[in-house]
Amino acid sequence: MIQSSAPAKVYLFGEHAVVYGEPAVAAAVDLRARVQLEERGDSRIRVEARNLDSTATIDHDGDLEGVDPFLRYVFGAAKSAGARGLNVTTDSDIPVGSGLGSSAAVTVATIHAASRHAGLELSREEIASLAHGVERDVQGSASPTDTYVSTMGGVNVVETGRNRFEQVDTGSLDLVAGDTGETGATGELVEMVGDMSERFPSVRHVIKTIGEVSRDGLEALESGDTESVGVLMDVNHGLLEALGVSTPRLSSMVHSARTGGASGAKITGAGGGGCIVALGSGRSIESAIEEAGGEALPLSLDRQGVVSG
Ligand code: PMV
Numbered sequence: 001m002i003q004s005s006a007p008a009k010v011y012l013f014g015e016h017a018v019v020y021g022e023p024a025v026a027a028a029v030d031l032r033a034r035v036q037l038e039e040r041g042d043s044r045i046r047v048e049a050r051n052l053d054s055t056a057t058i059d060h061d062g063d064l065e066g067v068d069p070f071l072r073y074v075f076g077a078a079k080s081a082g083a084r085g086l087n088v089t090t091d092s093d094i095p096v097g098s099g100l101g102s103s104a105a106v107t108v109a110t111i112h113a114a115s116r117h118a119g120l121e122l123s124r125e126e127i128a129s130l131a132h133g134v135e136r137d138v139q140g141s142a143s144p145t146d147t148y149v150s151t152m153g154g155v156n157v158v159e160t161g162r163n164r165f166e167q168v169d170t171g172s173l174d175l176v177a178g179d180t181g182e183t184g185a186t187g188e189l190v191e192m193v194g195d196m197s198e199r200f201p202s203v204r205h206v207i208k209t210i211g212e213v214s215r216d217g218l219e220a221l222e223s224g225d226t227e228s229v230g231v232l233m234d235v236n237h238g239l240l241e242a243l244g245v246s247t248p249r250l251s252s253m254v255h256s257a258r259t260g261g262a263s264g265a266k267i268t269g270a271g272g273g274g275c276i277v278a279l280g281s282g283r284s285i286e287s288a289i290e291e292a293g294g295e296a297l298p299l300s301l302d303r304q305g306v307v308s309g
Helices: 069-080 102-117 124-139 145-152 186-199 201-222 226-242 248-259 283-291
Strands: 002-013 024-039 045-049 054-058 086-092 155-159 164-168 174-179 264-268 275-279 295-300
Touching: 002 102, 002 145, 002 201, 002 226, 002 264, 002 275, 024 102, 024 145, 024 174, 024 201, 024 295, 045 069, 054 069, 069 086, 069 102, 069 124, 086 102, 102 124, 102 145, 124 145, 145 155, 155 201, 164 201, 174 248, 174 283, 186 201, 201 226, 226 248, 226 264, 226 275, 248 264, 248 275, 248 283, 275 283, 283 295
Parallel strands: 045 086
Antiparallel strands: 002 024, 024 086, 024 155, 045 054, 155 164, 174 275, 174 295, 264 275
């Protein structure tokens, strides 16, 4: 039996602006999606997502219409690595649809496992690139951030405008995510920001300013200046508020986490629901998030990325 797993991610800086070629900084964190492969006697592919209680079977060249969206990532990933005749079982600690990159993690883990099963020795760059293709096919558009970070592990800067994909040398990071339990519609939010930026040059400046904040944030992370990282996360959150992607619950969780002692806090991901991420650790930040109606998930940096087992 072949097994692989890959981590979740949070955006420390730069979501939305990354769509316009600005830099984003995102960290792999210690929640994982796991994939197991077993051969079956025919050429079909069966996917069982244990965390979702959902199963489907298709011909290896069959189409995915009507298949549960989450399973589509797994089928797409298995097919992109040339799989046929496999039972694929997935399980995950990562809340689905929460902006923590659950679909990227399961896609990356499936490509890693299926390519090993097929005897292909893919580099990490190749895995990240195939996984990005699968995300684009399934969801229409997606920046390469989630799939890259989940493949590589650690803190990464992604700047498609300069074809820059780099790991950032940082010390350990203590974070707490706060999950609203609500799902944000990433595609709609990206489109809404796009419409606003076409109408208003000032909104284009907000997007560019987020890019500047990411650059400052990167410098602060590299020099181990946690206080500045926190301040800049707060600034980034304010700019995301300006783009209209926050919700009352996200905003209230962000403010509550800061009051609870976080050095900084912001939305992570598209917004409209999903999660916040707060810099710091400890019960006081966690209870502040819970008081504002969220589920607190203490996180630390994952440095491994996708691995066997
Ligand atoms: O909510 P998530 O984790 O899928 O992140 C979306 C991030 C955006 O920048 C808004 C879109 C993208 O594809 O990068």
